Amino acid sequence: MNILIIGASRGLGLEFVRQYRAAGARVTATARDDAGQARIAEQGAKPLRLDVADAASVSGLAWQVDGERFDVVVINAGVYGPGTAGLETPTASDFDAVMHTNVLGPMRLLPQIAEALAPGARVAVLSSKMGSIGLRASTSGWLYRASKAAVNSVMKDASLALAGQATVISFHPGWVRTDMGGSGADIDATTSVAGMRTVLASVKPVDTGSFFSYDGQRLAW
Template identity: 50%
Template sequence: MAKTVLIVGANRGLGLEFAKQYAADGCNVIATCRRPAEAAELRRVGVTIEALDTSTSSSIEALAKKLADESIDVMICNAGVYGPRSDGLTDMPTEDFDLVMRTNVLGPLRLTLAFAHNVARARGAMVFLSSRMGSIGTMSSSSGIAYRASKAALNAVVKATSLELGKKGVRVMALHPGWVRTDMGGPQASLTPTESVAGMRHVIENASDKHGGFFDNTGATIPW
């Protein structure tokens, strides 16, 4: 029986590449984006596309209701924003900081609550796209402070989720995709989306830790 994969934030970049690779392997892919009518490349992949705005609780609740009877083998939360670019500690408009935290932290938390039973039913995996920039243990720069803070907070959500859902056989993990040539990573990045996603898929398939982990695209553990 084909695996069902839910990819949140799949209209471009890593989310789109996840959709392409899982679809090519014959998985039942449910890919979300805010405006399906504008997701021309995603439509060409041949997956089920659902509208979802992770910043709106009603949008998450609507999709959860629609997929209530679906067993989800892998849920990938890819939706995220970088926010204000900064070289060090700096103030910023409240609305800019709120957008980063709402998108990168509150959205994933709400998704966890909405789809926990779907993933637990399949004894599957919940995967959250994080970043090495959110690692407090390895931090050596204060640049991008809003993004760093949001990913550190996301990692706390991941760990807390693992403590509850790990008991139900769900593998929960935060993944650092590497430096990837996407809109966020820029053209000088060292990895293509194809390389990054292939590596992360291998990590997802082979992870056995049900107590939460933070890994890079090669499977190496990153300190929280």
Template identity: 50%
Template sequence: MSSPTILVIGASRGIGLELVRQYRDAGCRVIATVRDEASRERVRDLGAQVHMIDVARPASVSGLAWLLDGEKIDIALYVAGVIRRPNALTPPTQEDFDAVMHTNVLGAMQVIPQVAPMVETAGGVFAFFSSSMSQIASVDDSECWIYRASKAALNMAVAAAQFDYPGATLITIDPGWVQTDMGGEGAPVTIEESASGIRSVLAALTPEDKGQLLHYDGRRAQHW
């Protein structure tokens, strides 16, 4: 039996890089996308096949299906994401808005029609990194409001897309507040813990999880 094929979109550093490491350690075949040459070398050294893709640039993303032509993907992860921190006391700049929405929402929506058929062929899982900050029912301030809006939009995009790919399981997943460049050194969850938890959640999905937001520790979002 062949090893599972894993696709990590956004593997340059942090959780994406750790997912490559853990899946490779588990004997999986890993394909990863990165944005620069230094990242390519890091990921290649882990034994993964690497492609250069910038999900914030539609022209770059458009070639992904061609690069993956003929693949059956057991697990795909859209890890790529950016954050901007202004709150609702100041209007968002177009630069900040475009940076967040292009990477967190548009990039994911462009990737779905290219990759989801390959996941569906394998009867696999396509997981997109969201955030507990996307949950409207539990919002308690306007911190990072562009980021919050982008992840709420991502949840909807993935839930809607699930209907077009019934043979695959599409979900969004909250990796937790993690000790990455985005989360900061004071975050309570290590990169290793987050990646390990995500892998466990993806391995235990049920049909009822399709289109849903899950958390890295196995909790299911009760109220969005």
């Protein structure tokens, strides 16, 4: 198995690296600083430098993975942005930071990744149940919610564009104890990533364009 994890300096991304390496896979993973790259290398994976919010940085990915054929690609990098409670208009800079990382990043990455997929590859975007409109019961973090709803749309288009080539899905990883999820979250990163790896191993081409929870349940848009 040949694996690519985008955004793997810590949290769920680094846990994907750890578990795929423990399973004997060959892993390439990205971070945007030396410390993150060192943590990736410690797991026996190949670290690459990548800032998903930087056009020049992302445009360098294609040549860095030239000749690779990935069986699994996980686009994990994401930011939460302002922790708003109601209809608090975000600043333009918060809007740009969240949307550039969570939405424009995948829109820049997916065309490059498409060139480096093994036949029958699986591509996953780390979205969130907070992006589901159908399941919406709270207004907390509405900028983050908007970004994850938008990346679900991006994933769906990627699933259509890559039909017959790759199975493309969105994940809700659960509410996970990471820097983003906080110490009071429901589950640990080990459980979340083990679940998502099981889903990635079991999805079929017919599942492309679907939104899955880490435990395999299908989620409403």
